[in-house]
Amino acid sequence: MSSPVSQLIAPTPVPFFVTLALYFVVIGGIGWYAARNTKNLKDFFVLGGKAGAVVSGIAYFATQYSMSTFMGVPAVAYANGYAGLTISVPGLAFSMIIPALLVGRKLMQLSHTHGLLTMTDYLVSRYDSRKLGILHATMMVIFLIGMIGAQTVGAGVIVHTFTGLPEWVGVVGMGIIVILYCMAGGMKGAMLTDVLQGGLMVVTATVTFIVSVDAGGGLASINEQLLAKGEQFLSHPGAAGKYPWSAYFSMIVMWSFFTIGQPTLFTKFYAMRDYRTMFKAVILGTLGMLVSATMIEWSGVMGIVSLPGLTGKETDFIVPMLLQQNLNPYLAAILIAGIVSAGMSTIDALLVVATGGITRDIYQHGFNPKASDEEIFRLSRYVTVIIGIAGIAVGITKPASIFELIRFSFGGLGIWVAPVILGMYWKRATTSAAFAAAIIGGALYVSLALWGQGLTMGFDPLIVSWSVTMVLMVVVSLFTQPVKREVLGRHFAFA
């Protein structure tokens, strides 16, 4: 017997390809414009430190939004009911202000006064260690490739659903398009396309919400029907029992506090022009995320009533199916472009940062200090292609679901929050302690995430691993040699 997905979805390849082709022409045009205006390394990595509020704000939430927001989380909400929204809705309002409050302003000052371009730059500068930079860049690239792969998985599912073509076609197609405009325009291409993509994502979230309410017969009726199915769809820990309080707490902390460990966040702050820009970006980005992520993820709950019967991996199709079942094919395809945008705008930021990790932090700083900026700039374009291909390979092999891939990779990057936070607030934090925290914390996180979930008492493995790294860093710092006084003077000059 065929699955509910194949029974419900009738491929509409012509509207799908026509709409997406037009969309990619526009994206390509922006990439070409950005390439003409990208003249040096600083332009490529942080937009010359001159990004305005609208670009920064929209680029931030466009980067944070991913295939997981538009497909992965609604799927979890579909399987769990309202408790599934626990993943992001309660913590959304904190996802920009917590990083801005704790690290953002100091990062902007350091970037403007000391010319830092990446998160690795910060760690090298604070701990006065190129080797720590190489360690960070190596770990970062590995986990970023996992995140890039997760985004392309979603494109494969969409292309398969709407055209009947194999999933790898969508994975490869999306990968190639993002590589091309990123290779050409670096951060400028990424952030300018983010503006268009972010706008489209908001429209997609709003329309999907309206369509899902209408399809279910109105909010009151939907909730009555959910109650008839069982109270667990309207309470914690949810229909599948996945969201007890420990998971609720973990999810709030994960997507706000641990964003501090995400290298793309550093780049966004480095790119901001001034404090006025930062605050406008935080307000705009928070409002955008609060409104549209809530709506798109809530749509997954509403789908339980209007499109019942999806199980397992089929739940990933809930948002594309809501659109396809309730709108004309061209409008549905435009909104699907909004979902594709969510993945593309995340990939482009990840690609730029991962490229910087290999070309500057590993190659230039580790092996060829004499390499000129021009040489690194040229090399960056080739490295972008190689990393993009690695991401495509992950997308084709699909080792886990979209949400699980992102959660795992995000956690791997989050381990670096201890060296960042303690490095910023505690002069005594030492280089040896940062090494110990990264290596032991990384190994502990991977072990717990892959084999020891039962040992974390329901909390995310990242929270347990991070707590260990904080204690470890403090203890090791107290017994090892402090960082040079002049280095600390540079970092703590801003009070």
Add this chain to the structure above:
Amino acid sequence: MHCLSNAFERRWAAVFLALYGLIMLPLPWYYNESYLPGPLGVPMFLWGWIGHGFVVLVAIAIFARQCLARPEYQSLDSDGGEA
């Protein structure tokens, strides 16, 4: 400049961390193992999250306004000062 730079920064850090800590508590309008219906039958915890989110947004707007009226926020090169 950071959240411990001076009394102004510490006060606002306390406000945001209090709001952050508050939503993590298993209060019935944030986390509920029984169905507590709100308007239109939507569980109260979802209205609680949305309401809390908008309170945070208003707090951010007030914080931004007060920050941008202060001299140390006029230039990226100035330090946070100790108060």
